[in-house]
Amino acid sequence: MRKPRKAGGGSQRHGEQPSPDAGPGTPSQVSPYHLFGDADEVTRFRASLLSWYDQAKRDLPWRRRAAGELDLDRRAYSVWVSEIMLQQTQVATVIGYYTRWMQKWPTLQDLAGASLEEVNQLWAGLGYYSRGRRLQEGARKVVEELGGHVPRTANMLQKLLPGVGRYTAGAIASIAFGQVTGVVDGNVTRVLCRVRAIGADPRSPSVTQHLWSLAQQLVDPARPGDFNQAAMELGATVCTPRGPLCPKCPVRGFCQAQKRVEKVQAAVSRRLLGSPEQEKTLEVEECGLLASLWEFPSVPAEGTESVQRRALVKALQTWVRGPLPLRSLRCLGEVVHVFSHIRQTYVVYSLALEEQPQGLLPSGARWVSRAEFQAAAVSTAMKKVLQLFEGQPSGHRKASSKSPQDPATSGPGPGPGRQCRQLTLGAFFKPTSAP
Incomplete structure (x- = not known):
């Protein structure tokens, strides 16, 4: 189980830096890392997987x-x-x-x-x-x-x-x-979602079709049966739901989730925790599960409650680049969400601000209105977090006179014609391994 710290507020794409003119409501397109666009890469992927299968199959x-x-x-x-x-x-x-x-x-x-x-x-x-x-x-x-x-x-x-x-x-x-026909079962789904960093629900029609297209593209024309069994074998014995054996994976070099682990680890840790020495090992699911989706800022929940709270405060202060009214920092509860490959627990915090901080936001982050949040590419888990926040007593929030339609200053507000609730600021989690 992974425990994160979460709260309402600014959004950012998980492990991705959006362009300055790309708002959170902009329809997302299929990213290149969701595809196998290089024929040579496909050939090498097949060869690596089949070679491993010939040696390791049960x-x-x-x-x-x-x-x-x-x-x-x-x-x-x-x-x-x-x-x-x-x-x-x-x-x-x-x-x-x-x-x-x-x-x-x-x-x-x-x-x-x-x-x-x-x-x-x-x-x-x-x-x-x-x-x-x-x-x-x-x-x-x-x-x-x-x-x-x-x-x-x-x-x-x-x-x-x-x-x-x-x-x-x-x-x-x-x-x-x-x-020469590909197959997609639970094991193959997990392998493909990780290899191509697909975080959307694989049960949805569009994602299901994409996975079948990938399977058909990858299946080896000379050994289709062996290739399909190899993909299933990989998911069953190496690319397992929990604790995948990434160092033993024959296609690790093709895995976009693993590449994101290697690229994002230092940047994420420095941005959210503020010091390289506090870097934690990110896992495959962290960098692949929510790829290309917007989410709240986050910090890993590790150690005792007091240790977690200090880490949260430090991350928040780094995020807004200034002091915060920490007396209003409150834990709202937990949200549990089961993704396609993993169960995650979000510990949700809220922090009411009298006004929006004037400093520059971290790269890839922005304030959003409620309407923009609802229109953006966000996961079901993020919507659950927002629902938990909105279900709290009004005393947990401060009122603001800013227009709810102002995307630069308003948070998830109550809508036109009503007083806008100021955007809360919290540390959205990055999932970490349970002790």
Whole structure:
């Protein structure tokens, strides 16, 4: 769990320096680091990943069976069974079930002739029993309607077989039939989001489509099945949800999140903490999770409450370049948000100012109005932070006569025709590793 310090106020892009004339409401475009634009880079990425996979891949029964099976339909069946079992289930659990299943029903014809009771009995304990039922339904359809031949393309697999979605169809088509088609599962999503520093919600249609496009661009035309398995293997064993083993990653040199770690660490630490000796190690998620999104200024929450408070005060004073009414500094509570790869906790602070500081803002930061905040590219987590702030008693804020429509002076205000709440100033967190 990562704990940050957060408060309402100025916004800045996470790890990015916007141009002076680019307001926070400016629609964001896909950044170059979200893409693989260089064909040579793609070739080198494939080679690095496949070379690692050849040396480090786990010895799994479905891989051995598929690799040694010459009959295409039997090969496809062996992959199909493994992919269905691996849905929502850990590899260690699946191994035993897969072995028993293939011993009992080694071919599609064998499974098609089994009873549903037999299928459920062998599936007992694996969970999600509809998977076994649909697997048998698919086997019967292949035998009775498709002449015993499994469809050869991802499109037809998804169209004709019950319980086979886009990912499963791509896995079968690439591994069993050598179709050059990419796949995107949870592991691949995590790898691609980190490698290309994609922080938006991968469940959104636009991001999902972008990830599938990346997967299709990257898949090796000579070894599509091995490449897809390598990408999944990397996510499962190295690029893990928590504590990724970045030093062991074969594609670390291509990882934009890692590059941002290396580039941003010193600059962020000096800007927010004020001294190089207080620099902390930034992690992959820090520099990739919220890439290209606006966020509040931040400081890591480390040590005791008093230590955290002193660090916060120091960062705030550095940020505004002057004294602050620290008696109004208040902790408002915590906001927990689960991103696509990580759970983060924001400790939210507010500080009411009588007037906006007149000094220059740090590079890449600016004051915003409520309307600009709502229109800007900000994460759901930032909106939760603002909601927590706005839910506090009015005594936690000072009133100002400045116009709520003035983007240079107003904070997230109540709207036209009403008195503007002065923008609070706090230290937005940078996630740090839990002790």
